Amino acid sequence: MTAGASEVHMLKLSELQPADASGKRPLGENMELIRNLKVRLAVSVGQCELTVKELFDLRESMVLTLDKDTREPVEISLDGKVVARGTLVAVDDSFGVRITEIIPN
Amino acid sequence: MTVRPYKLINRTERGILTARLSDAIRRWSARYVPDDIRTHCELTLPDEETASVPEAHEWLLATRQSTPVMSIGLAEDWPRGLAGIVLTERQALSLDPAGRQLMRDLGVGLFEELGQGVLDAALAIRPTEGELMWSGPTASAAATEGKVLAHCRLGDTLDLLITFWPDTVHRCLAPDVPRRGAVLPLEPLSRALQAERVVLDGIAGEAELALEELTTLAVGDVIKLNHKISEPLRVCIRGGGVVCAARLGASKGRTALQLT
Numbered sequence: 001m002t003a004g005a006s007e008v009h010m011l012k013l014s015e016l017q018p019a020d021a022s023g024k025r026p027l028g029e030n031m032e033l034i035r036n037l038k039v040r041l042a043v044s045v046g047q048c049e050l051t052v053k054e055l056f057d058l059r060e061s062m063v064l065t066l067d068k069d070t071r072e073p074v075e076i077s078l079d080g081k082v083v084a085r086g087t088l089v090a091v092d093d094s095f096g097v098r099i100t101e102i103i104p105n
Numbered sequence: 106m107t108v109r110p111y112k113l114i115n116r117t118e119r120g121i122l123t124a125r126l127s128d129a130i131r132r133w134s135a136r137y138v139p140d141d142i143r144t145h146c147e148l149t150l151p152d153e154e155t156a157s158v159p160e161a162h163e164w165l166l167a168t169r170q171s172t173p174v175m176s177i178g179l180a181e182d183w184p185r186g187l188a189g190i191v192l193t194e195r196q197a198l199s200l201d202p203a204g205r206q207l208m209r210d211l212g213v214g215l216f217e218e219l220g221q222g223v224l225d226a227a228l229a230i231r232p233t234e235g236e237l238m239w240s241g242p243t244a245s246a247a248a249t250e251g252k253v254l255a256h257c258r259l260g261d262t263l264d265l266l267i268t269f270w271p272d273t274v275h276r277c278l279a280p281d282v283p284r285r286g287a288v289l290p291l292e293p294l295s296r297a298l299q300a301e302r303v304v305l306d307g308i309a310g311e312a313e314l315a316l317e318e319l320t321t322l323a324v325g326d327v328i329k330l331n332h333k334i335s336e337p338l339r340v341c342i343r344g345g346g347v348v349c350a351a352r353l354g355a356s357k358g359r360t361a362l363q364l365t
Contacts, residue, residue, distance in 0.1 A: 078319075
């Protein structure tokens with residue numbers, strides 16, 4: 001088969017041989033490559049544990065006491081993993097969090 | 106007692122009789138046998154090619170698996186001559202009038218082939234009136250446990266016994282089919298789940314950052330969240346979504362949420 005004046009051939013993929021673990025890492029840990037990646041942090045003021053029955057029995061105006069003392073920091077999570085802690089503050093008319101602790105890698 | 110002579114049956118008749126008896130056994134089983142036990146009925150010949158097999162032994166009605174049966178055996182040929190329905194003594198005692206009628210239906214099919222006397226004997230079954238009548242050598246061990254309830258003579262020579270066996274013998278004749286465990290009644294899923302535990306999380310808000318910003322965060326930095334202070338917090342179920350909204354506050358020194 002031809003495409004105009006060009007010859008067209010079927011492609012056959014050759015088998016690739018994986019290198020051993022000592023191969024060079026072309027990317028290294030170059031954070032520059034992903035620095036613009038967007039991540040979403042969530043700030044939790046605390047948790048409480050209930051049974052499903054208690055959950056379904058919840059009513060308006062009921063008070064759920066959480067597992068944190070009011071003086072304890074809130075948790076800042078990335079994909080469910082706590083990566084930092086902080087104090088809940090007001091930034092203009094929104095909530096904000098002042099970092100008090102960053103979990104080391 | 107009127108005794109009709111034993112009648113040999115050919116293959117076609119055997120098939121008809123098998124179907125008739127199977128139907129009776131099915132009806133009997135539906136009433137008395139647990140659902141997880143299947144019953145099977147057939148007439149078999151010990152060896153169709155063996156011409157020397159005495160005519161009197163030519164047919165056997167065999168019930169398979171663990172159907173409790175009343176055994177009807179030829180005395181001189183026990184246990185090869187076992188025929189009929191085997192019923193343990195305990196179950197025989199529990200027969201109600203309907204059960205006896207079913208036995209009679211079965212007997213009509215089975216005993217017509219053997220003799221009116223057997224039918225009469227079957228209908229007259231009274232477990233407490235049993236009398237031990239085994240005499241054959243192969244039956245001697247079983248005879249110590251079995252209770253013969255009827256003894257009929259077919260034609261001039263064949264004895265036929267109707268026996269209720271205790272469970273111990275029955276288990277040898279037809280081992281117990283593994284029973285399913287007790288079936289618990291179904292319970293609505295919503296009720297079964299009620300004791301499961303869930304974790305609720307009060308979310309003050311979220312912030313979207315570039316990874317570069319995240320990696321350069323330092324203690325003292327302030328991140329503005331996407332949630333207005335005037336709005337209630339979202340309450341999320343861990344692993345799920347938002348379940349309700351709540352106002353942030355305190356209760357006895359602890360952080361608390363009041364549902365809105």
